[in-house]
Amino acid sequence: MTPVFLFGTLRDAALFEAVAGQPLRAEAATLPGERAARAQDGDWPVLVPGSGAHGLLVRVDDSALARLDFYEAIFDYVRVEVPVETADGPLKAQLWRPASGSSQLDGPDWSLSDWMTEWGDLTRLAAEEIMRRFGKVAPGDMGHVVGMIRSRAQARLDTSRWRRPGHVGASLDLSDVVIEERRHPYDGFFTVEEMRARFRRFDGAGDHLVDRAVFNVADAVTVLPYDPVRDRVLMIEQLRFGALAHGDRSPWLLEPVAGMIDAGEAPEVSARRETQEEAGIDLGDLHFVARYYPSPGGIAQVLYSYIGLADLPDEVTGTGGHPGEGEDILSHLVPFDLAVEMLEGGDMVNAPLVISMQWLIAHHDRLRAAAAG
Template sequence: MDLFVYGTLRSQRLMAAVAGEGPLTCTAATLFDYAVFPVAGNVVPFIASAKGQQAQGLIWRDLTDAQMRRLDAYEGAFGYGFGPVTVQTANGSATAQAYLPPVDMAPGTGEWSLAHWEADHLAPAILAAKDLFSHDPLPDHATLRRMWPMIESRAWSKYRATAAPATVRFAPQQSDITVADAAPPAGRFFRFQTTRLTHQRFDGGQAQDLPREGFVGVDAAIVLPYDPKRDKVVLVEQVRLGPALRHDPNPWMLEPVAGIVDARETPAQAALREVKEEAWLDLTRLLPAGSFYVSPGASTDYFNTYVGLCDLPQDAPYLGGLDHEHEDLRLHPMGFDEALALADSGEIQTGPALYLLYWLLRHRAALRADPDAVI
């Protein structure tokens, strides 16, 4: 089958990741009386009729049935319909199939640029495609649409990963560690991966094909709201599955504000968003308090932590969160010393809450003296 593409699938690297095995040959093509725009509020390209304009694209030639099944999974989850278009090529007009957006999708303003998209979004898009096609069988369109935000969040988490300083620890070369898939990942929301790990040993040898299992999570933003004038913090109370699965008699935990860092979002942007959504607070300053792996022996989860300065006049607990996310949250404004007492008594059992309280204990005097102090 011949497929005309006008957006991200013009990228040969992404097309190879989506279409999978098999030859890929293409021809430049133009669809007249159409133009490509960004989707409103997003970086995804959108094609719409536009008299007198031209949509530049490619025709991918002679795609196999297997390749088309993968492409249909990738495009069809978002309501894109499949239909014929007549395009112009260097050899004259040609008919091909194309994925076209649903009629109720609105275009954005301006022009969409493949080069600009590739600079910032190609690498995580390839990672997301790899994640999608590791599912066996492939999810149906409705299921994939529900799964897609987490697929993208996992991809962007991998894309954000950078090397921290290595002044004491081992400074590896890329060839010093290999993580090979031993089985397809399991799970739809989070993923569980069985691997075989090979790595350089401290004695100069090499550890070969070690069986390992890991939990593939996402990046998160964690914020402890703090009012330096009143010396008050806010803790979030909610029921948590982990303690319940451990048979903890009381799985209602006290935590900071927390949430997933979405695709195309910075951790700081996620922090500000989550404080607004969960605690209904506006921050006057966001102080980075450290970023770290939570359980590096078996999990990719990575926490970006902050203390958020704000105004906390309220004293009584109040309800927060978003109904459409099924959040059942109770917010507890309290004095800093009261929060430390809960840490000392063991009532606070979550690592991020303890960590941020102790970070704040270190910097609290400076912030109370001057909320604009350099920390």
């Protein structure tokens, strides 16, 4: 068994078990000459000079050690040997440090309890998905998907804390479904989840047992920028592989601005960030349109749609997108009356654009009047 010193997030028992695959059974220990400080770039601990970092000493087998190495390597940490102090005296233990070393020399003490309150649930959920890939992919191939995994975890948490008002229906809830088996035949940037579930019938006569597959994405925002003074909207155009795979002869679709919600990010913040990234536009007031599932029969995703008031002069059109994500986006300014014709004539085939335009039509006169003063 290998002694391992834990000073940070892995002191959370549930997270440790999800990563190491064994329960956390540990004793108190101290790493002399250092302390755990809050990282300058986020809420995780880094070791800086100090009077001693208090933590836990856990002994793990080779299997757990390999799992811990995989998890830490994803974040560019490497394992080193360090001297620690225990109740039984000093000993050598394993510890993970940043591969490039830490340039941080000081900072406030990092708090495990504060981290657990703000990030614990999300990190545990994300770790479950990350560790499904252990033994299947190299840690170096995980960097481009970790953000999406955390966004998916955030989406699941947000949805678990939300419930529709239930003016009609909603007599059955999660307790009326038993998931008997889960499988994950594909884990990539997106994931596919197969499940066997048993759920209660509406007529009360027994239950149904079904096999279903779900495409897991992450929650996202959409924004249709609207200039109430010039009375026009901005739409973007880009190639959509769903339409391409479906045989659409025009798979370049007109859409509102859209993007995934990052972990820990409010939808309104995502809306403003994505509009700047995709169209180079700073938004004024945001008007909430709806929170909805785009296709709940087979896609696990919630969309938050907005109308964003903006100044849209002629020169705002052009190309854009996030280069690191392979985006190639062309923006278009469309007069409101033409946009209405496009909606009625079937030129809009993107659901968030249809929904957002319908909201804008219903509130058009009010927004115009408010802009006129």
